[in-house]
Amino acid sequence: MRRVYELAGCPVCGGYDAVEVASADDLRREVEELWEFRLRRLLAGVPPERLADRLAFSQHAPLRLVRCTACGTVFRNPRERAHVLEETYAGEAPDPRTLRALFDAQRRAYRTQARRLLRVARRRGSGLEVGSYVGAFLAAARERGWRFEGIDIARSAVHFTRGLGFDARLGTLEDVPAARRFDVVAIWNTFEQLPDPRRALAEAHRRLAPGGVLALRVPNGAFYAALRPALDGPLRRLARALLAHNNLLGFPYRHGFTATSLERLLAAEGFRVVRRTGDSLVPLADEWTKRWARWEERLCQAALRGVARGAAAPWLEVYARVVRPTGA
Numbered sequence: 641m642r643r644v645y646e647l648a649g650c651p652v653c654g655g656y657d658a659v660e661v662a663s664a665d666d667l668r669r670e671v672e673e674l675w676e677f678r679l680r681r682l683l684a685g686v687p688p689e690r691l692a693d694r695l696a697f698s699q700h701a702p703l704r705l706v707r708c709t710a711c712g713t714v715f716r717n718p719r720e721r722a723h724v725l726e727e728t729y730a731g732e733a734p735d736p737r738t739l740r741a742l743f744d745a746q747r748r749a750y751r752t753q754a755r756r757l758l759r760v761a762r763r764r765g766s767g768l769e770v771g772s773y774v775g776a777f778l779a780a781a782r783e784r785g786w787r788f789e790g791i792d793i794a795r796s797a798v799h800f801t802r803g804l805g806f807d808a809r810l811g812t813l814e815d816v817p818a819a820r821r822f823d824v825v826a827i828w829n830t831f832e833q834l835p836d837p838r839r840a841l842a843e844a845h846r847r848l849a850p851g852g853v854l855a856l857r858v859p860n861g862a863f864y865a866a867l868r869p870a871l872d873g874p875l876r877r878l879a880r881a882l883l884a885h886n887n888l889l890g891f892p893y894r895h896g897f898t899a900t901s902l903e904r905l906l907a908a909e910g911f912r913v914v915r916r917t918g919d920s921l922v923p924l925a926d927e928w929t930k931r932w933a934r935w936e937e938r939l940c941q942a943a944l945r946g947v948a949r950g951a952a953a954p955w956l957e958v959y960a961r962v963v964r965p966t967g968a
């Protein structure tokens with residue numbers, strides 16, 4: 641594929657003063673280590689399509705990662721132009737069996753988010769999920785009594801989700817009529833991939849009812865930046881396992897927000913953070929994972945929940961309320 645890059649400023653504060661977190665060589669090595677790490681944990685004969693989110697990432701590894709000296713956000717520099725990014729996602733076409741396996745695994749995990757959302761919003765209502773993918777959150781939300789609809793740019797995933805009886809559409813947030821109002825807009829594991837996160841927040845704001853809730857779940861750039869140097873030191877095996885189990889090795893994301901940089905971005909777009917929680921990645925293990933590796937994954941994630949809480953956790957979940965009327 642033709643790849644087009646551009647020099648990038650910080651997606652949060654616009655600053656150009658940044659330090660290198662990982663060079664092209666570092667990242668190439670991380671991707672190689674990730675393959676080796678995953679393959680060692682899979683049973684022989686795993687069908688290639690089941691490697692879906694484990695190895696065949698939709699997002700290419702970055703050319704180089706930097707951290708903004710002003711606000712701490714980790715980002716790709718240079719970065720791919722927006723249209724390249726969208727083509728990458730829209731072109732994905734996993735088979736229905738793979739989508740079904742992802743749906744089953746993710747639905748269980750998303751029950752946590754559906755529950756947290758209810759605690760923050762205090763009452764059920766209407767919702768829009770941006771990046772609804774296979775519809776796993778839509779299912780978990782429906783179980784909790786929410787009326788959620790989804791939007792996604794992956795045609796096969798939208799087709800699959802509609803086949804399960806959920807309201808899902810092909811497109812981006814901008815394609816949702818600006819006159820629609822939702823009680824909740826949820827963007828799980830997708831916000832960090834968007835070409836223009838600031839614009840996405842403005843678009844979400846416009847579609848939220850007064851006092852509406854925005855829910856985001858993103859990889860923690862601060863966690864990656866803190867562990868990255870350990871990949872070259874005596875604790876590299878541990879650092880590699882912690883990053884790999886949280887899908888952070890090779891950093892297959894466009895932006896690595898931190899708890900404070902995300903809060904800053906949200907405040908600038910008319911939101912106030914009402915709840916923040918640190919988390920580890922949803923489990924990736926399935927019937928093709930070796931038994932010891934399933935335990936390793938569980939132990940790693942449980943240990944992390946114990947030590948790396950809140951702003952130090954590998955993933956961040958943030959719930960924010962609309963505090964300013966649209967256009968103010």
Ligand SMILES: [Zn+2]
Nearest residue numbers: 650653708711
């Ligand atoms: Zn910055």
